[in-house]
Amino acid sequence: MSLRKTAELETPHATxxxxxxxxxxxxxxxxxxxxxxxxxxxxVAARSPYTFGSWEYGDTYAKQVMSYVTSRTMxxxxxxxxxxxx
Numbered sequence: 001m002s003l004r005k006t007a008e009l010e011t012p013h014a015t016x017x018x019x020x021x022x023x024x025x026x027x028x029x030x031x032x033x034x035x036x037x038x039x040x041x042x043x044v045a046a047r048s049p050y051t052f053g054s055w056e057y058g059d060t061y062a063k064q065v066m067s068y069v070t071s072r073t074m075x076x077x078x079x080x081x082x083x084x085x086x
Contacts, residue, residue, distance in 0.1 A: 003028035003081055009045050009055065014074035016065050021048045023065050025078070026057075034084050035062045 004027060007013050012024035027043035034040075040062045045055040074082065 003077060006043065012045070013078040014072060016069040017071045018069045022046065023060070023069075024055075025065075025074075028062075028078075028081065029059065035066070035082055038063065 003013055006027045007025075009024060009026070012026055013028065014025040016023045016025070024045045025042045026045055028035075029041045029043065030037075038061075041059045042062050042065065043057070043059050044065065045057050046060070047053065047055050
């Protein structure tokens with residue numbers, strides 16, 4: 001599946017977790033740029049204690065998500081994107 005196509009919540013391109021916060025990357029808005037560029041955005045589903053178990057959907061800066069994660073899982077395609085080989 002292309003990173004520019006929106007994935008389902010149950011099968012995201014990547015999942016980033018930090019404490020009680022979880023971000024699931026459902027779409028990469030600029031896959032040709034490196035994920036470390038300043039203004040690359042991802043469409044994510046996010047959940048935290050402040051959402052009371054519900055998912056909130058929206059765009060966020062990739063750098064913001066990557067700045068404080070402690071664990072992550074990702075598809076092979078997303079891993080290649082993160083390494084700049086996609």
